[in-house]
Amino acid sequence: MIVYFRSMRTRDDEKKEALFKATVKLVNEIGFVASSVSKIAKQARVSPATLYVYYKNKEDLLVSTYIDIKLDLSQAILSDFDASLPIRDILKNVWLSMFDYVANNLEYYKFIEQFANSPYGDLVDHQAVEQYFIPIINVLERGIEQKIIKAVDRHILAAFMFPPISYLANPRLLHGPELSPADIETAFTMAWDAIKL
Amino acid sequence: MIVYFRSMRTRDDEKKEALFKATVKLVNEIGFVASSVSKIAKQARVSPATLYVYYKNKEDLLVSTYIDIKLDLSQAILSDFDASLPIRDILKNVWLSMFDYVANNLEYYKFIEQFANSPYGDLVDHQAVEQYFIPIINVLERGIEQKIIKAVDRHILAAFMFPPISYLANPRLLHGPELSPADIETAFTMAWDAIKL
Amino acid sequence: MIVYFRSMRTRDDEKKEALFKATVKLVNEIGFVASSVSKIAKQARVSPATLYVYYKNKEDLLVSTYIDIKLDLSQAILSDFDASLPIRDILKNVWLSMFDYVANNLEYYKFIEQFANSPYGDLVDHQAVEQYFIPIINVLERGIEQKIIKAVDRHILAAFMFPPISYLANPRLLHGPELSPADIETAFTMAWDAIKL
Amino acid sequence: MIVYFRSMRTRDDEKKEALFKATVKLVNEIGFVASSVSKIAKQARVSPATLYVYYKNKEDLLVSTYIDIKLDLSQAILSDFDASLPIRDILKNVWLSMFDYVANNLEYYKFIEQFANSPYGDLVDHQAVEQYFIPIINVLERGIEQKIIKAVDRHILAAFMFPPISYLANPRLLHGPELSPADIETAFTMAWDAIKL
DNA sequence: GATGAATGAGTGTTCATTCAT
DNA sequence: CATGAATGAACACTCATTCAT
Incomplete structure (x- = not known):
């Protein structure tokens, strides 16, 4: 039956x-x-x-796919987000989560990279997408207030945290050997050195 | 005659x-x-x-265009390269030259970004292209020897110098206001903080 | 109940x-x-x-729609049909009713024009549709018997009564200004001049 | 060879x-x-x-085809145009030429009928097309001046000359037997009766 | 060297219709 | 009775490339 x-x-x-x-x-x-x-x-x-x-059409398919991945990424990153930790630890968790996500979901990540670097990227409501990442922004701003983090625009801070991840985790860009766990640890230290006061 | x-x-x-x-x-x-x-x-x-x-065909056109731009970029970056300066100054010159290049030749830069984030990117002989940038690699390695720069793989060092530039100079990625000269100066400091010992 | x-x-x-x-x-x-x-x-x-x-299918939809309109048209035309009037008056009533119908139901009329000028037109049982208009044919034949109307095939007579209406009442064909009531009156006179002995 | x-x-x-x-x-x-x-x-x-x-595209194909036929038709109609003849004779020549054209080039004529009764019809520059037929318009106006033809708008005169031809020469519309030469002669007489004073 | 004509293979999209519910 | 989902076939059109000149 x-x-x-x-x-x-x-x-x-x-x-x-x-x-x-x-x-x-x-x-x-x-x-x-x-x-x-x-x-x-x-x-x-x-x-x-x-x-x-x-x-609705091909554009809708691609844009929807992009947004779905972005949402998935934000959830992965913020899964073990704990606002009560010291700021450096919060950011380290976030950073390592994102590195993990990119490394383990390379297909997703490469999709959003290709997407963002195409004219389709212009079609997305970026403000809506950035909503997902507000908690991280808030941590950065708290860090600035507490004189732990350099007092610069959040986009500049972001520039030294996240693009290096894309580069390091994406074999299409990193034309070298894969990173060891120690390398990844070091890499976060470098990101922190960049943004810390 | x-x-x-x-x-x-x-x-x-x-x-x-x-x-x-x-x-x-x-x-x-x-x-x-x-x-x-x-x-x-x-x-x-x-x-x-x-x-x-x-x-030869469309692929040849696109790959050639990519390589031509990469060469042009390397020449722009290395134009005022002076190996006799202190390492930080050398890198600062390189970094600012590249920022200038990206900002002033956005069309070129966006082309190579789109190109690199596409399967065409896999067709390029990366080693040949990286030849152009050897002087910069050499400086980084000298910095490591002199205990000025962190002793990590050159790709990791590069990850904190160059991808942030792409991000900050590319309006398709930076969904915020343009950077002021002071911002750019700060940004280099952050890159340096990331890689310096 | x-x-x-x-x-x-x-x-x-x-x-x-x-x-x-x-x-x-x-x-x-x-x-x-x-x-x-x-x-x-x-x-x-x-x-x-x-x-x-x-x-049943799309064809059925279109053909049915055509026949329904044709029936509606015949009813409109014959609504004030009075066989006891003089022949010219009967035909004038018919002619003006049809002109009114076309002018006031342009959507319907344009539909049947498009339909008739398409291969769908060949699918209709024309004899059945022409049944609706038999009273008019009869008047024309009475006129011929009474030596009031030219003794020619009824289709030729019809050719000078109805196609001019389509032309004059259809903006897609008449590339000029709309007709005044006086123009319409004149137009009937011309139709009558064409068919009368 | x-x-x-x-x-x-x-x-x-x-x-x-x-x-x-x-x-x-x-x-x-x-x-x-x-x-x-x-x-x-x-x-x-x-x-x-x-x-x-x-x-350029399908529309261009259809509109061009329409205009080409219209031009061909105008040339056929005006081929034996002789302005020195009496007005009735001029118009008779034109009328019979057109009847001949429609009867002998039914494919062309049915094309322009279908075309005109479609939304494509709205895309044509009607004034340009009507240029081809100016000599006929002029004859009608001369006839009006000479009190031979009814003093009404040229479109109304045209409505009793040409649409009946379409109807009589087009088997898709005329659901009866083909016309004899005598019928055709009679039909012109009727057209003339309609427009003459 | 330079080109307009030509095309098989493909594009994104909509079609009329059927099906299981 | 009424429906949204589903589809093979077709739609108008563009593609990268070749060819004869």
């Missing part, structure tokens, strides 16, 4: 997720340029027409 | 340069995805067929 | 009428070519699948 | 004409709605992509 837990013809989150995964996978394998709707659909094992049931 | 009534730059070079400029311009304006051979040719005011006189 | 708490017009008829109106509206606004089933369904605020409850 | 009178790779008016003919033929056979670019190209024995060498 067959029991259907979900109807055969109702909106199917499995399909949407298949499209999401197919998009990320293909963009990583063959790049933004070559990732056509039909290839993505084929990868997700649905008809190209079905894609348009779940997304 | 040959007398050139026309400029020394031959007709051919003019066409090739027009294609180079058209490629950079279009990739910036409409992105990698939409930059087709025929659009590039039209922008350069030549026939699509002519493009194939100068480049 | 059955008591209707809801109006006599059933839910079904409402949907069918909505589809009818949506079809006419869309064909007028965007043309036969662009009037897809899903757009018509959306305009009628029903699911595309629902359309197939009321019509 | 083969002699090439035209190069194999230069713009080829034969291809453009093949596309023109294919467009007319297909629109007649399967209608505007179903006449897709790929079907037209296949009918003309060229690649769909080649169509875009000769026409």
Whole structure:
């Protein structure tokens, strides 16, 4: 006896997720340029027409995928966020979480890198996306107030914390050997040296 | 004896340069995805067929353009390179030169960013390109020997010097106000704090 | 005994009428070519699948719509038909009714024009549709018998009565200013001059 | 020995004409709605992509075809135009020429009918097209001055001369037997009766 | 060297229709 | 009766590249 837990013809989150995964996978394998709707659909094992049931168009698919990853990233980073710790420890947790995320979800990270470096990047509501990261911003500002962190614009502080991670964790950019745990520890120290007073 | 009534730059070079400029311009304006051979040719005011006189195919055009820019960048960075200065000053010159270059040649810089974040990036002979930057590597290594700079892999050092520049000088990534000269000065200090012992 | 708490017009008829109106509206606004089933369904605020409850397929929808309008037109034209009047007066009433109908129901009229000038036109049982207009044909034949109207094939007579109306009342064909009541009166006189002996 | 009178790779008016003919033929056979670019190209024995060498897009193809036919029609009608004849004779020549044209080039005529009754019709510069027919307009106006023709707007006069031709010569509209030469003669008399004073 | 013409293969998207519920 | 989901086939159009000149 067959029991259907979900109807055969109702909106199917499995399909949407298949499209999401197919998009990320293909963009990583063959790049933004070559990732056509039909290839993505084929990868997700649905008809190209079905894609348009779940997304308004290709742009919507890509932007949605980007935002979903950004949200996922922010949740990963903030998962063990503990505001009661010393500021350096909070930031170290955040930094290592992000390094882990990038290293272990390279496909996701490479997607958002390609996305941000494309004209699609201009289509995103950046303020909305930055909302996700407000707790980190707040920590930086607390650090400035407490004279622990250099009193400069938060974007400049961010520039020395996060872009180095992308670079170090992304084999497409780092044309050298993978980093050891000790290297990663050192790298955080360097980031901290950059921003600390 | 040959007398050139026309400029020394031959007709051919003019066409090739027009294609180079058209490629950079279009990739910036409409992105990698939409930059087709025929659009590039039209922008350069030549026939699509002519493009194939100068480049083997589209990939060759894009890779060549990337390498040309990388070379140009390295020359700009190393233009006032003076090995006799103190290490911090050398690096400061390099850093500011690069910041200037990125800020003043954003089109070039955005091109290589898009390029590097695409599968085309995998086609480049990175070792050859890194040759251009050897003098800088050498300075870093001298700094390490002299116990001025942290004794870590040169890629890690680079990660805290150059990616922050891309981030801070690229409006597509920095979703905030432009940097003041004082900000830029501060930013270098932070880079130096990161790498110095 | 059955008591209707809801109006006599059933839910079904409402949907069918909505589809009818949506079809006419869309064909007028965007043309036969662009009037897809899903757009018509959306305009009628029903699911595309629902359309197939009321019509066999798209062809059935269009042909039915055409025939319904033709019937409506015939009823409008024959509403004040009075066989006891002089022949010229009968035809004048008919002619002016039709002009009124076309002018006041341009959407309907443009639909049947587009329809007739398309291969769908070949699918209609013309004899059945012409039944609606038999009284007019009869008047013309009475006129011929009474030596008031030229003794030619009824289609030729019709050619000078009705196509000019389409032309004069349809802004898509008449590329000039709208007609005044006096113009319309004159136009009937011309039609009559054409057919009278 | 083969002699090439035209190069194999230069713009080829034969291809453009093949596309023109294919467009007319297909629109007649399967209608505007179903006449897709790929079907037209296949009918003309060229690649769909080649169509875009000769026409900007589908709209351009259809509008150009329409205008070309209109021009052809005007030339046919005015071929034996003799301004020195009596006005009735001039118009009779024009009328019969047009009847002939429609009857003998039904494909062309049906194309422009379908075209005019579609939203594409709105895209044409009607004033430009009407230029072709100015000599006829002038005759009508001379007739009005000479008190031979009714003093009404030229569009109303036209409405009783030309739409009846479309109707009588077009089997899709005239659901009856074909007209005899005598019928045609009579039909012109009726048109003349309509417009003459 | 330089080109406009030409195209098979592909693009993103919409089509008319069916299906399970 | 009514529906949203699903799709193969088609849509208009552009692609990178080649070819004859």
